[in-house]
Amino acid sequence: MKKLKLFIILVALSVVLAGCGNAEGVYSDKGQVYRKVVSSDISSLDTALVTDTVSFNLFNQVYEGLYSLDKNDKAVPGVAKEMPEESNGGKTLTIKLRKDAKWSNGDPVTAKDFEFAWKRVINPDTASEYAYIMYDLKNAEAINMGKKDVDELGVKAVDDHTLKVELTKPIPYINEMFAFGTFMPQNEKMVKKYGDQYGTTANKTTYNGPFKVKDWKVEDKIQMVKNEDYWDKKAVHLDRINFKVLKDQQAGASLYDTGSVDDAGITAEQVDKYKDDPGLMKRLLASTFYIKMNQKNVPEFKNKDLRMAISQSIDKEGYVNSVKNNGSKAMDGFTSSLTAKTPDGKDFASTINSPLEYNPKAAKKNLEKAKKELGIKELTFTMNTEDTPDAKISAEYIKSQVESNLPGVTMKIKQLPFKQRLNQENKETFEASLSGWGPDFPDPLSYLNIMTKDSSQNNTGWGSEKYDNLVKEANGSLLQKPKERNAAMQEAEELMLKDAPVAPVYQKGEAHLINPQVKGIVYHQVGGDTSLKHVKIDKHIDPKTGKKKKE
Template structure:
């Protein structure tokens, strides 16, 4: 996700978007602030967190970023949700699905569950929500994630009606799903926010206000949002209508919007915060403290390079010069200092394994490593081809604490190593930054992506021609074919499909379609009173359903 990801944290979730998206997106941090106490809030089962950015959207069909996905994961629930070890566990689904012999038809029974207004959750709520996400009038960036559904791509392109989508309600509690091809990770895919249900009557009543305020959303998850003061804070309360409410321990989750790391640490020290993401200057100070932990994520950060409108970035040598022209260890070891590692790739390490049991990175190798001499050569070729001795580029980034430091570092490195280059920094709030990328109104942009499901495809198909999250104008017909084959004809040949994905990533990196920067880890400091937070490698960054706070 954009994110996937590029992201709720204090080591600064720089996705994507995707935040984490995967969500795509990138910069986010979350920790909350509430009552004061030496223990972090003072009340049992009240969790206090902060986020560096406000929620862009609470409409599951429109959400694209980590802040939205993390919040939606707490207040909504699909057919399945992620449990321990990122395994899909039953949500609205009741029992195992019936799967046809060819793997293309799934029949799922729904449990007795209610919306927060007391109305039952029905199969039609899924049919409505999925048709809405794929309806071209909705303009959902994540519609493509549903393309495994029969006729989904045609519906999204306006070539078929939403009613022709391969999903139907057999009765109020029975949902039938038809797929174009069998999908080995389909149950995990169904945990993703775009597959959440929506109550048709309620959404229709709210019209264009749906998802914009706490009281314009209907909830079916462990919590409901009871307060949302934009750019200030939002509050979640335990949902008494939730089917599994007896196993939800938290009564309240307070999330304060705080962009400054020092403020977050002060709140933690004063007992007003239960979890803080530590930026570089605080890691060494707190690494021996009880509750300190580092978590290596499957989120990758990179520079988007807009080839659609910028003549410099249309030049492959210029892109390669930028990708190889800065020292990544300066970011990971000094600016972040939290376990993040340099990335010379797109698909992260320690994410998924191939049919031979090897990690994707072990098979695929590395590309675009830092090489100042090679970068200078590529830059000289680019300037000669462009007929320019001086080049100006605007670098877009988030306006949070850590993002500012990374962007300033990149400016210094690139201007030093690429003669004649001037980098102008443009910092924007989270939502505005995502909007600029979506409209491709930028030149270069620091972005992150977190995976949406456990497969390399969640990263690789981001850069297909005209893809919803391509957002850079990159196009390579060979990549497009490899991705299409991996989604269709190669599904029954695991090794051939794996080889195609490895080759597709190789081609993109050889083209310098983007400039990899780092794979994120995060350093957290959590009060000992907090237990049961589940951290995920794909989809939402974490789950609070099983969390408790005992002061």
């Protein structure tokens, strides 16, 4: 009996080790493979339905739009073979598509795939939360509001390789928008075949990018392989990409130390440990994190002085230095730096005056004023955050700041999986939530749009007619007047910050360990975080030293 048990254990171990060691294993380094730890899973493979950066980053690898973004976040041809031909004062775009683009099931990628995908996003029956990003297309908003038929959308496949796009007005950054995940094409045959199940598993969609998803195990791993049907496959060096979903960053660093992964984020306390490691990399991202305060579920949040007090009570410099220690930057504004420049070349974020800087004295004054106005002595609310160790430390720091600087205020913490946090925000079933936003295109409107009253991303119950009008002007009558447009966007952001519907905390930085053998990653500040099309693993480099191995 003992021999039988020992045999069973040995067989089980051999199966596990074989799974880790072969070319299919998520940690295997056989061939050209890039292995990355991600802290959250994707939400879907359906480009019409996602809103999160993890999914948009994956889309950059497995789908391709009309255009892609280069290392400077400028549009370059993707499925389109050239830049658009403009007419009608820039409101009509005629785009020629390459004839050799294919889906991973062998079907050609045609102009009809773009027309179908965009109409599906804007169709109110799809309930796409990102439909608003297409409102610059003719009739898009009216269609999404159910006032016009979807066939009236300003997009038409003239023939298989010609797409005609009609805009409501000329948009200076439209080609960069076309590179964003929501604008990517969809194979109508596959969407109709799988219906509500489309995009829920690796085999219930088809891909037209450099890679395709071979396996997706929810909350565990995503494995991609080179797409042999991709038109530019000769430029693709990697055989495989493996994403391992792991919420514990310390565990991710351990995997890096053992050579099991090539890229892993690290925590604040780990940064000093790896300060001399050639793989340590810090970068600042165009991404703002802030506390959403839901006025619908916490009526006290309707009080401007209370909202102001919460924002002013948090020592943001202390937060980024002690909690993050990864290149993150304290944030008092809303639009992140690195998003866009003003007409005179300044970073737009640097021109914003905000009253939401850390100021415990002002915070206490505003709290006392709010208490009198509300007729309360105490307030308790719950802030949602994610269920990772790093998120818990962040939330506890914010809780200690709020409670120590605002007498009578108690902040509870509720940890949720990433998808559930997003779901509660979307359904507005939360009280407060530590949330983040990164730009979808290189313009302040990518931030300002989401705080308009009817935006599906607002989720706070706050609204301002003046703010909405300023945003509308910046996206309309002022588009051809750069200085006036910039002034309107500055005024809008400063108006919103004075009302404090959200409490900005920090601009996201990241510290991670990346194998020095990994070459060719293109990092983006808008849309998906990276492009891995040109990545190559140089195995002549020693990962421990970052230098060429001695032959």
